[in-house]
Amino acid sequence: MSLKKIYNTLFKNYGPQNWWPGDTPFEVMVGAVLTQNTAWLNVERAIHNLVEANALSAETIVAAHPKRLAVWLKPSGYFNIKAKRLKNYCRWYIEQGGYEALLGWPTDELRHGLLSVNGVGPETADDILLYAFDRPVFVIDAYTRRLFRRLGLIEGSEHYEELRRIFETGLRSASDRVQLFNEYHALIVIHAKDVCKTKPNCQVCCLIQACQVKGP
DNA sequence: ACCCAGGGTCATA
DNA sequence: TATGACCATGGG
Incomplete structure (x- = not known):
């Protein structure tokens, strides 16, 4: 069972997902951290708070008092540490000259900078690379590990970079890899959290003979 | 009253 | 290198 075949099965079941749910690249970046x-x-609620406060910009977030930023981020949980992380990111983002400047960076350098x-x-960086900068980077998350371990394609305990290499080389000959990786990650998430819970007999679940969110 | 969610950092051995 | 503690809200 190839990575492409599994993608086709997922796509046939769930259709195009059109991720990432963000109106601007910067909103995608904020969402990736949160x-x-x-x-x-809960992330949407936090972003909504930022929009309502007219604070969805790198400059505003850097300038905001940590305590107040934490209040805006409260619904997304870990609000104190995420306030720091978001400030760290926005500070770096501004220092590098913002979106237009970063667009010119080679993918490897951009990833290193992030x-x-x-x-x-690694996952937050790859979310940003793929969904905000349209770079052909495959995002590895807990759902990806679980699904492909059950499918028998990976052991499951590989390091992040190793898994990313496996997926990116396995799909190296695809025509539009940005579009493919974008949809693929979205489909993996949708499969795990939305449909898999309520449709015990979807094709992918039959494939792995285990349609349960929990478990190894 | 549990368990979990589109992780990451830091301390410890 | 590799585990474990910690961060914290809201939904099922």
Whole structure:
């Protein structure tokens, strides 16, 4: 069972997802930080607070008092640490000259720069690279590990970079890799959290003979 | 009253 | 290198 076949099965079941739910690249970046180990609905509430406060910009976030920023971020959980991380990211983002400047960076350098920010780890960086900068980077999250371990394609305990290499090389000959990786990650998440719970007999679940969110 | 959610950092051995 | 504690809200 190839990675492409699994993608086709997922796509056939769920259709196009059109991620990331963000109106601007900057909103995508904020969402990527706030969604760390957090349900997306709560992230939306936090972003809504920022919009209502007219604070959805790097400059405003950097200038905001930490306590007040934490209040805006409260619904997304971990609000104190996320306030720091978001400030760290926005400070770096401004220092590098903002979106237009970063667009000119080669993907490897951009990824390295993102990872240099305290609070931005590999998945957050790859979310930003793929969904805000349209770079062909495959996002590895807990759902990806679980699904493909059950499918028998990976062991599951591989390091992040190793898994990313496996997926990116496995799909190296695809025509539009940005579009493919974008949809693929979205489909993996949708499969895990929305449909898989309520449709025990979807094709992918039959494939792995285990349609349960919990479990190894 | 549990368990979990689109992780990451830091301290410890 | 590799585990574990910690961060904290809201939904099921």
